[in-house]
Amino acid sequence: MTQASYNDIAEWYDQFLQERPVYKEVILPNLLALTGEVKGEIICDLACGQGWVARELARRGAQVTGLDLAPNLLALAQRYEEQEPLGVRYMQGDAQRAEGLNDQQFTGCVCVMALITIADLQATLLSIRRILQPGGWLVFAIPHPCFETPHAQWTSLPDPEHPLGRIVTGYFDERQWFSSNPDGVRSRVGDYHRMLSTFLNQLATAGFTLARALEPGPSVKQAERVPGNREVPTLLLIRAHLSGG
Template identity: 85%
Template sequence: MTRASYNDIAQWYDQFLRERPVYMEVILPGLLTLVGEVEGEVICDLACGQGWVARELARRGAQVIGLDLAPNLLALAQRYEEQEPLGIGYVQGDAQRAEGLSDHQFTGCVCVMALINIPDLQATFQSVRRILKPGGWLVFAIPHPCFESPHAQWTSLSDPEHPLGRTVTGYFDERQWFSSNPDGVRSRVGDYHRMLSTYLNQLAAAGFALERTLEPGPSDRQAERVPGNREIPTLLLIRAHLSDGPQAENISRG
């Protein structure tokens, strides 16, 4: 079976984002909490897609450049920019190399629900390090790797003897996988499942120091769609900044 890329599903994905409350009602508030005040910040929206995060940051006073591999998503982002000019620039490129972006160009970087689609996580973290100014920060959001492993499932709502929970299998099996849910993104483009320790260790190896994490609960509308979110977090957001320690110096020399 031939699998689609984000470029193939650009229009569908744009509609998907607008219809799912988790993006604006759960992910965005958590992201803004970790990012903080952005007035005057120069921010890269890495793997920006159709630019929904870039627009939210630009509306709050940031200077934003979005980078994405999919030209059809970038065309949508540019169309939104033309409808509501916010001064956002868009660049086509691979997040693993961040070509088209200069060294030490940004004070911060966000990457929202996209690291799971990128094969080489370490190369991506190294590219983020390259484009950030000294002391720059990174905020990213991913499906929670502890609870969103391949083929994890909610327990039955029809069993009154047991509270709603999550059955997790395959946590240690780091690989690309595709969901069987025909209405979701992962059935179309898949994602790369990684253990939580992999994200944290590779973040540290790239010279970042962990600042804060969030495991947000659901909004009311999201809880109606996914009742299990009242019990178990399925999202993880992380903020880190470039370290000035010896490890970071060695990485920069390398």
């Protein structure tokens, strides 16, 4: 499939999010478990896309600014804001530099399924540190780096209690890759595979301390769609704080 950008697939991606139960039924509740009470918080939704997470946080009383590189996704986000005014502010910018966002502007930052689409992870984490107030927090969700490697695949097993397993290869090969699944996001825009240790070490280098991690199982609908999720987590969510906060 021809390589594209999120800007190119904005309308398709918006529909994709609405049709896949993993976003609203798995990612969202676990994300909210890590953010906790957000009423009164000043939050950046970094690489916010069409704003689905920004809106959920704003509905819970947060003051939210969404930053994204793709103007077509931001146009969709703004359209949703006009349909349901929540006070979310949207800006165009590169998450690696977070231009337009002020130093120590936010009490918290969320980044959902986006760190794996960004080439320079360390620059992004340093930008997040810059825009957070002392003691600020970061919550992010990514495909699980241990199980969502470029060549990972499901396999049938002879055990009737655990009939599916995950074959993982290429874990140490950190690179951009494109999926062969014609119905998925990664076949269109690709991802950057990184080891779990890379995420943790670069968090520490950027001045963050791990507070909590979640490896959620599937919802009922998600398990029907991907039965192997009953056996192997395909998502990782992390909450980290600026060191000393």
